[in-house]
Structure formats: structure tokens, C-alpha cells
Amino acid sequence: xxxxxxxxxxxxxxxxxxxxxxxxxxxxxxxxxxxxxxxxxxxxxxxxxxxxxxxxxxxxxxxxxxxxxxxxxxxxxxxxxxxxxxxxxxxxxxxxxxxxxxxxxxxxxxxxxxxxxxxxxxxxxxxxxxxxxxxxxxxxxxxxxxxxxxxxxxxxxxx
Amino acid sequence: xxxxxxxxxxxxxxxxxxxxxxxxxxxxxxxxxxxxxxxxxxxxxxxxxxxxxxxxxxxxxxxxxxxxxxxxxxxxxxxxxxxxxxxxxxxxxxxxxxxxxxxxxxxxxxxxxxxxxxxxxxxxxxxxxxxxxxxxxxxxxxxxxxxxxxxxxxxxxxx
Numbered sequence: 001x002x003x004x005x006x007x008x009x010x011x012x013x014x015x016x017x018x019x020x021x022x023x024x025x026x027x028x029x030x031x032x033x034x035x036x037x038x039x040x041x042x043x044x045x046x047x048x049x050x051x052x053x054x055x056x057x058x059x060x061x062x063x064x065x066x067x068x069x070x071x072x073x074x075x076x077x078x079x080x081x082x083x084x085x086x087x088x089x090x091x092x093x094x095x096x097x098x099x100x101x102x103x104x105x106x107x108x109x110x111x112x113x114x115x116x117x118x119x120x121x122x123x124x125x126x127x128x129x130x131x132x133x134x135x136x137x138x139x140x141x142x143x144x145x146x147x148x149x150x151x152x153x154x155x156x157x158x159x
Numbered sequence: 160x161x162x163x164x165x166x167x168x169x170x171x172x173x174x175x176x177x178x179x180x181x182x183x184x185x186x187x188x189x190x191x192x193x194x195x196x197x198x199x200x201x202x203x204x205x206x207x208x209x210x211x212x213x214x215x216x217x218x219x220x221x222x223x224x225x226x227x228x229x230x231x232x233x234x235x236x237x238x239x240x241x242x243x244x245x246x247x248x249x250x251x252x253x254x255x256x257x258x259x260x261x262x263x264x265x266x267x268x269x270x271x272x273x274x275x276x277x278x279x280x281x282x283x284x285x286x287x288x289x290x291x292x293x294x295x296x297x298x299x300x301x302x303x304x305x306x307x308x309x310x311x312x313x314x315x316x317x318x
């Protein structure tokens with residue numbers, strides 16, 4: 001039975017990785033658009049906070065840079081796309097300005113569940129186990145779930 | 160006995176790392192300047208080829224981007240500084256446009272040998288062993304030695 005809010009599942013396949021799975025109640029093309037159209041990304045990526053998309057070139061070699069404005073402050077994030085394979089797979093780097101040049105490789109996979117829902121699988125690869133552990137201890141899971149809840153709300157409004 | 164051209168030593172401390180040592184016949188402050196002053200970097204980093212320094216902000220969080228113009232073509236390289244500790248240590252990311260979002264962490268250490276010479280130690284950390292092996296098989300050692308020879312020539316002209 002589907003609940004109103006889906007749960008995300010976080011696992012650690014190796015000491016340098018984090019894997020997250022989350023089901024969204026929307027077809028894959030719609031979820032893909034929410035991840036790759038800057039106007040849509042701005043509405044959910046920053047946990048519901050104001051998000052300025054300074055740069056977002058969704059193509060191999062393209063750069064992205066987002067700035068989140070929250071009650072806790074202003075935080076910049078940036079990276080570059082390694083692979084853009086619609087509507088199945090994105091591979092890109094992720095860096096937070098607060099820890100410059102600590103780079104995570106993010107692989108985001110979109111799986112069509114065939115019943116109008118989509119399973120998102122996100123694999124994060126770090127250079128070191130210490131960096132992976134730092135991320136796990138940063139409160140990332142709470143922030144991620146806030147962003148995914150904002151994405152649930154956005155997806156419900158899209159055609 | 161010192162030879163006219165010093166040799167670099169390449170080792171692989173782990174399956175995701177490359178370590179290079181190279182002695183330069185110049186004091187540490189001079190070698191540091193050659194790595195951090197854009198006007199000097201332009202004269203040796205690109206193996207003696209034309210090098211356009213599009214961006215070089217030598218500070219924590221700062222970005223760099225160089226474009227090399229050689230007989231084989233135009234190649235862009237970029238990254239961001241994690242640490243700038245004069246005159247001892249630079250830590251920064253390194254990416255080649257040809258493999259976007261494959262990111263190497265470079266740690267460059269400058270050791271004062273006390274006799275007017277400086278030992279450079281460069282440690283490169285890759286996300287995967289396959290990426291490290293790809294770099295080893297790319298002809299990087301030849302290119303690196305051409306750049307270091309150009310650096311030898313530049314250092315001899317500096318005060």
C-alpha cells in the first residue's frame with residue numbers, strides 16, 4: 001500500500017559510498033524533468049528554501065551552480081555533468097562551498113516502475129571513507145528528505 | 160652529483176594514487192611563485208606550449224582554468240583550491256575537459272632542501288583504480304617531464 005509520503009532508504013554499499021532509494025508517485029519523464037529543468041529544480045532542491053540557479057548546463061561537460069538561501073545562511077553548491085542520458089541516468093560532481101575541492105560523484109538513476117511511479121536510486125562516491133562519514137554525520141538525510149518532500153509536492157502539480 | 164636535468168620519480172603508493180618527486184635547482188620561494196603566479200604558470204605548465212590562464216584564484220575555494228594550445232589541439236583543464244599554505248603546500252582538484260567530472264585531488268608539497276634546491280612532491284588521488292590506471296597509460300609522465308623541463312628553464316631566469 002502506498003503511503004501519502006514515501007520513505008527513503010539509505011544504505012552504505014562500501015566505506016566510500018552512500019546509496020539512497022526513494023519512490024515518487026509520478027511517471028519517469030516527469031521526475032526527469034524535475035531534475036533537469038532549472039525552473040523546476042529551483043522549486044524543490046533547496047528543501048523548499050529559496051534557491052538561485054546561477055548556472056545549469058545539462059549536458060556532458062556542462063557546469064551547474066546553485067545557491068540556497070535558508071534561515072541558517074547562504075550556501076553555494078556546484079559541479080559538472082559527466083553523463084546526461086534521458087530519462088534514465090545523470091552522473092555529475094557535487095561540491096559544497098563550505099568544503100571546497102571535496103568532490104562527490106553522484107549517479108542518479110530513474111527507474112520506471114510501470115505503474116505510474118518512479119524509483120530514484122542515487123549513489124554517492126567519495127574520495128575517502130572519512131569524507132563519506134562526514135556527510136553521514138552532517139544531517140544530510142534530514143535535508144534530503146525535506147527536499148524529496150518538496151519534490152513530492154511539485155510533482156503533484158505537473159502534467 | 161647534480162645533473163643538468165633532474166629526473167622525476169613516479170611511484171604508486173596505493174591503487175588509487177600516483178606520487179611524483181622531482182628536485183628543482185632553485186629556492187623554495189621561487190618554486191612556490193612559479194606555481195602560484197599566473198604569469199609564471201603560463202610559461203611552463205603547458206609543456207612549453209601556449210597556455211591561456213582563463214581563471215586562477217589562488218585561495219581556499221578559488222577556481223582555476225587553463226587552456227593549452229598545442230599542435231595536437233586545444234585542451235582545457237580546471238579545478239578548485241582546497242588549501243593554499245605558502246610556501247609549503249597546495250591542495251586542489253584537477254579535471255581535463257576531455258573527461259568531465261572525473262576529478263583528481265592533487266596535493267603539491269614543496270620541501271626546502273637547505274642547499275638552494277627544492278624537492279617537489281605531488282600526490283594524486285583518484286576516485287577509482289581504473290581512473291588512476293587510465294592516467295598512467297595516457298602518456299602523462301612524458302607530458303609532466305616536458306612541463307618540468309620548461310619549469311627548470313623558467314626558474315633559471317628568476318631572481
